[in-house]
C-alpha cells in the first residue's frame with residue numbers, strides 16, 4: 001500500500017515535471033530559475049527586493065556616463081535602463097519588466113545568478129573565499145556580481161565576442177603581490193582588468209562609458225597600456241589618453 005502510494009506520487013511528480021517543461025518549451029513564459037524568479041510585472045513606481053534584483057541585471061544599461069542605483073525603487077532611471085536592455089535584445093522596449101523581459105534575463109543568467117559569459121571564478125583568481133579585501137567577503141562577491149552584469153552588457157554591445165577578465169577581486173595580499181595601488185578597487189570586488197580580445201583596448205574603453213563603470217583606466221594612463229581597468233567607485237574617474245578619454 002505504502003509502496004503503491006509512493007509510485008503514484010512519483011508518477012504524478014513526473015507528470016507535473018513534464019507538463020512544466022512542456023509549457024516552458026512552447027509558450028515561453030517567465031520560467032522558474034535556480035537563481036531567481038520574478039513573480040510579478042514591475043514598472044515605474046514598483047518597490048521591493050524584486051526591483052533590486054532587476055536593477056542588478058540591467059545595471060549595465062544606465063546610459064552614457066550613468067550609474068544605476070540599486071535602491072529597490074523603480075524610478076525613471078530604472079525604467080530607462082530596462083528600456084535600453086529591451087532595445088539591446090530586440091524586445092518590446094516599453095520600460096516595463098514583464099514576462100518577455102524576464103525570459104531574456106533567465107536565458108542570460110546561470111543558476112548562480114552570474115551572467116552567461118562571466119563567472120565568480122573568473123572574477124576572483126585570488127582566493128575562493130572573497131575574504132581579505134577592503135570590504136566583507138559577502139560585499140566583495142556581491143560587487144563582483146554587479147560588475148559581471150555590466151560586463152555582460154559591454155560584451156553584448158561589442159558584438160558578443162569574448163571579453164576576458166584577467167584580474168578581478170584581490171585580497172590585500174593578492175593586491176600587493178601584483179603591485180596594485182593600496183586603495184585599488186580590486187580590494188572591493190567591483191574592478192575588472194580586461195584583455196584586448198579581438199576588439200582592442202580603446203574600443204573596449206570607449207564602449208565601457210555606456211555600461212555603468214564610473215572608473216575606466218586604459219592606454220595612456222600609467223600602467224594601463226596592456227589592459228583596460230573598469231570599476232565602480234563612488235565618483236567618476238576615466239582616463240585613457242591614447243584613446244581620447
Ligand SMILES: [Zn+2]
Nearest residue numbers: 191192193229
Ligand atoms: Zn585594475
